[in-house]
Amino acid sequence: MAVTLAEPTVLAAAKDTLYPDIDTSPDQYAVTETQFTQSTWGGWTIPQALRDRLAPYNTIRLSAGEPDLLGVGMPATDVLNGDAATTPVTVIEAKGHNSNPAAADVARGITQAHAHLPEVNLGYVAAPAPSITDTARAQARNLNVGVIAVDDTETAHVVEPARVTGAGEFSTTIDAVRLQATTHRLTDGSFPVNHPKNYLGYALALAADGDTNTVYADNVINAISGGRRGAILLNLVDDQPNGDSLTHLGAEVVRFARDQHGSVTAALAEFDTWTGSRTRFTELAPRWAQLARSVAIQYEPTRLIITALERLHQNETHDATFADIALEATRINQPLAVEVFFTQHRRDDVLTADGAINQSIFGDPTIYKSGIHFQFKYQLYHLGILTTGGTDNKNAVLRNEWRLEQAIGGASELY
Numbered sequence: 001m002a003v004t005l006a007e008p009t010v011l012a013a014a015k016d017t018l019y020p021d022i023d024t025s026p027d028q029y030a031v032t033e034t035q036f037t038q039s040t041w042g043g044w045t046i047p048q049a050l051r052d053r054l055a056p057y058n059t060i061r062l063s064a065g066e067p068d069l070l071g072v073g074m075p076a077t078d079v080l081n082g083d084a085a086t087t088p089v090t091v092i093e094a095k096g097h098n099s100n101p102a103a104a105d106v107a108r109g110i111t112q113a114h115a116h117l118p119e120v121n122l123g124y125v126a127a128p129a130p131s132i133t134d135t136a137r138a139q140a141r142n143l144n145v146g147v148i149a150v151d152d153t154e155t156a157h158v159v160e161p162a163r164v165t166g167a168g169e170f171s172t173t174i175d176a177v178r179l180q181a182t183t184h185r186l187t188d189g190s191f192p193v194n195h196p197k198n199y200l201g202y203a204l205a206l207a208a209d210g211d212t213n214t215v216y217a218d219n220v221i222n223a224i225s226g227g228r229r230g231a232i233l234l235n236l237v238d239d240q241p242n243g244d245s246l247t248h249l250g251a252e253v254v255r256f257a258r259d260q261h262g263s264v265t266a267a268l269a270e271f272d273t274w275t276g277s278r279t280r281f282t283e284l285a286p287r288w289a290q291l292a293r294s295v296a297i298q299y300e301p302t303r304l305i306i307t308a309l310e311r312l313h314q315n316e317t318h319d320a321t322f323a324d325i326a327l328e329a330t331r332i333n334q335p336l337a338v339e340v341f342f343t344q345h346r347r348d349d350v351l352t353a354d355g356a357i358n359q360s361i362f363g364d365p366t367i368y369k370s371g372i373h374f375q376f377k378y379q380l381y382h383l384g385i386l387t388t389g390g391t392d393n394k395n396a397v398l399r400n401e402w403r404l405e406q407a408i409g410g411a412s413e414l415y
Helices: 007-018 048-054 106-115 134-142 172-187 196-207 212-219 224-233 248-261 264-274 286-296 300-314 322-332 334-341 344-350 370-382
Strands: 029-033 069-072 089-094 122-128 146-150 156-160 237-240 243-246
Touching (some): 007 089, 007 156, 106 122, 134 146, 196 243, 196 248, 212 224, 212 264, 248 264, 300 322
Parallel strands (some): 089 122, 122 146
Antiparallel strands (some): 069 089
C-alpha cells in the first residue's frame, strides 16, 4: 500500500464520494487548492489521472488557512441539519501518509476543518480508514465535522456525517466559487448569447401568453437554451425545479416593455424586427440598451472587467490587450478572475503550487475562455461599454483591442 493513500489520493476519493456526479450536476462545483498542482508529493509522482480527478484548481484563502478543497452544492451523502442550507459551502481537509496509512494525522485535520466552520456550512476531514479511531470520530462528532474514511485509491465512505452550520460573511474566495457554481453549467466556457436582446427577450417570452419556447423562437432567436441561460446568468430568471420564474429584475424588464410598447406582445413584435440586425444596440434601441446595461452592470464579471480597464487606463494603458485585462483582474480579485478568464483544464498552468499567478503563460491564447473574449465582449460592445466587439479567432485574441467608451478614472473606488 506504499504511497497509495497520500493526501492527493485521499482528497480525490473524498471528492468523488461527496460529489460523484459533479461533472453532470448543475448544482455542484468544487475547486482544489493549488498546492495539489505540483507534480510530486513527498517524492511520489502524482499520476496525471489523479490530477485530472482533482481539477479544476484555484487559490483558496480563508481566514483560518487554506482548505484542500472548497465545494458548493449539497453533497450526495447524508448530512445533519440538511434543511438549513440548500446550496451549502463545503471544505475538505485531507490527511494521508506516503508509507503508513494508519499514521495520518486525523486529529489535526479535524481541527483544521472545524476552524473553517465560521466561513462555510460543512466541514470534513478525509483520511485513510486505518487512521480513523473511535476517539477521532468522537472528536469530529462533537465539533460538527464530518469524517470520510478512504479505503483505497477509488473508494471511500462517510463514517461521521457533517452538520450544516450557519456561515457568516463569505470570503472573496467563496464568493468567486459560488458565482462559478451557478454559472459553470450555464456557460461551459462560452457565454451563451452575444446580443442583449436575446436575454431580455427570454424574460418577455416567459411573461407572455403561450408556450415560452415557441414565443421566444418566433420573436427573438431560435437558440432558446442560449437565451434562457443568459437570462438566468444575469438574474432575470430564476431556475427552479418546478419551472422558470421572473426575478424582481426580470419583472422590471416586463414593466419596461409594457411602458414602452403598451404590452409584452407588442414589445416582442418589436424585438422580432431586430433579428439579424448588425446595428449596435445603443443605436438600434437606445432605451432598451440602457436597460440592458443596467442589468449587465450587476453581473460580477462585468464589474471586474470594467474595473480592470479603468485601472489600466489610469496607468496610461489605453488600448489594452486581453492578457493585460486578465492580469489586472487577478490583481483585483484573483479567485474570481481565475474562474472568469481561464479554462478549467489549464488552471494548473496559470497558477503555481503556492497559489501565485504564472504571468509567463498569459501570452498563450488557449488558456482563456472563449466566452469572455467573444460573446461577452460583444455584449459589452452592444451596451456601449466597450468600443469594439469580440473575436472567436484564437490567433487574434491577444491582438484584439479592449477600450472603454468612457473611462472615468478613480477605479480604486469601483471594486
